[in-house]
Amino acid sequence: MDFSVDNVSEFIFSLAGQEQWQEEVEVLVDEEAVPAHQLVVYNDEVNTFEYVTLTLMEVCEHSPEQAEQCTLMIHFRGRCGVKSGEFDTLVSMRNEICRRGISAEIESFES
Incomplete structure (x- = not known):
């Protein structure tokens, strides 16, 4: 056949x-599975590009290129969704980013 x-x-x-x-x-x-939340990092006038880039690499496990692109978006757009996923996974990342003096929040995707 x-x-x-x-x-x-x-x-x-x-x-x-x-x-x-x-x-x-x-x-x-x-x-x-569709992630329902995103970790958003906000721009400030305090932290350097290098510091934010390094933080995203260490906390969110971004590649250097990905972290740099997110940092540029944070600077020029005022914010950037740096990670998507489940709320419980993002909480520890948000806490660590905030502990390092960078403003971040977890936002829900609108349906």
């Missing part, structure tokens, strides 16, 4: 039934 994408799909549908297959696909899409 020649196996192509169409043949495999027909075979799967014949084994599982089309309704059951669609239900499984819907469940997989529903379980896809």
